[in-house]
Amino acid sequence: MPHPDRERRGSSGRLTAGETPSPLRSGQARDHHWRLILHGALGDIVVLDLSRALAGPHAAQMLGDLGARVIKVEHPAGGDESRSWGPPFVGPENDISTYFLAANRNKQSITVDLKSTEGKALIERLVRQSDVLIENFRTGVLDRLGFPVERLHELNPRLVILSITGFGHDGPEGGRPGYDQIAQGEAGLMSLTGPSADEPYRVGASIADLLGGIHGAYGVVAALYERERTGRGKVVRTSLLAAVTGVHSYHGTAWTVGGQVPVAGGNHHASIAPYGAFHCADGMIQIAAANDALWRKVAALLNIDPDIPKYAINRERFAHRDELIADMERTLTKHDRAHWLAALAEAGVPAGAIRSIDEVYAWEQTRSQGLLVEVDHPVLGTVELPGPPLRFDGEPPVRHGAPPALGQHNDEILAWLEDRER
Structure with a gap:
């Protein structure tokens, strides 16, 4: 021009x-x-x-x-x-x-x-x-x-x-x-x-x-x-x-009310577990088990006992988050992303792919x-x-x-x- x-x-x-x-x-x-x-x-x-x-x-x-x-x-x-x-x-x-x-x-x-x-x-x-x-x-x-x-x-x-x-x-x-x-x-x-x-x-x-x-x-x-x-x-x-x-939201009240300074936690939620990105055999997917009922569905898919004390409630799951991630990924890495996204969808667990920008605009749901x-x-x-x-x-x-x-x-x-x- x-x-x-x-x-x-x-x-x-x-x-x-x-x-x-x-x-x-x-x-x-x-x-x-x-x-x-x-x-x-x-x-x-x-x-x-x-x-x-x-x-x-x-x-x-x-x-x-x-x-x-x-x-x-x-x-x-x-x-x-x-x-x-x-x-x-x-x-x-x-x-x-x-x-x-x-x-x-x-x-x-x-x-x-x-x-x-x-x-x-x-x-x-x-x-x-x-x-x-x-x-x-x-x-x-x-x-x-x-x-x-x-x-x-x-x-x-x-x-x-x-x-x-x-x-x-x-x-x-x-x-x-x-x-x-x-x-x-x-x-x-x-x-x-x-x-x-x-x-x-x-x-x-x-x-x-x-x-x-x-x-x-x-x-x-x-x-x-x-x-x-x-x-x-x-x-x-x-x-x-x-x-x-x-938009600090709960990060703000963690400090103003709770007296804790939030810090970066990578691809995992600051208050909920399991809620974040997990490795599968061919890449990563995201899983959001925002309550105990959803956690039980995830645990059933991954052959984890949901009632052991360190995983029974969110407070304990979060305190043992690194162990929880490791336990989940031991099973998740046995299959590819498509397998797990289909299984999680059938179980009613919120989950999703991590798309590149071109994939987002090609996605029929976006359009x-x-x-x-x-x-x-x-x-x-x-x-x-x-x-x-x-x-x-x-x-x-x-x-x-x-x-x-x-x-x-x-x-x-x-x-x-x-x-x-x-």
């Missing part, structure tokens, strides 16, 4: 070589492209997405999946930095980031220089016509750009503002920049992940960013619901620190749940993307919009804005 700074949009709506995209050009409204999911719960909501990278864009994408019109504001020189994150890259010029594709479906892209006078004026116009603004700048940056909360609510008292930071907007370290892996470490998640307490691991997915986006999106929906009663918007704040700490969606990308053509995790009974299948090229919707958004302002 040609570099976006040397492109313009042809009559087809695709980018063609010849002109730098301008955020101040007008054109005919082509609203059909972004009314694909109007039937969604948020079909009358406009989201102004000033965020970049992953946490904020993920929140905006979730709102777009629910039908909101999401206007992604990007700098003309390169746009969202995740456009350059890879490998892998795809496309004729091998310059389209699959990372960017993961967090920007159902959005329109407009290029704006937030530091310029005309850019600030355009943002003011967009703020007046929006229901939600999402930003994940470092604390104070939006203020310095001339858009503190007070100014945003002067422009639009009904505006809901989602602000996602690394470590919170205030407090002794509120101004720190936040990236996913740093937050995983600072928020304790790495201490819970890995083979042992001596080898902390990051979670393979950018879980702090993704959880921050999820928390932010549900905060926005709550604020929109409250706005129906009050008529006014409010600020929703979350952070990568809050997102990870917010049956709408977890893959087809979009028509302006350069790549028809491609499949990971789909939204929610489905609503009684609604027709959703047609999703492809992640946009940089500045792809400049004309369309400006025409829409002019229509709204009449």
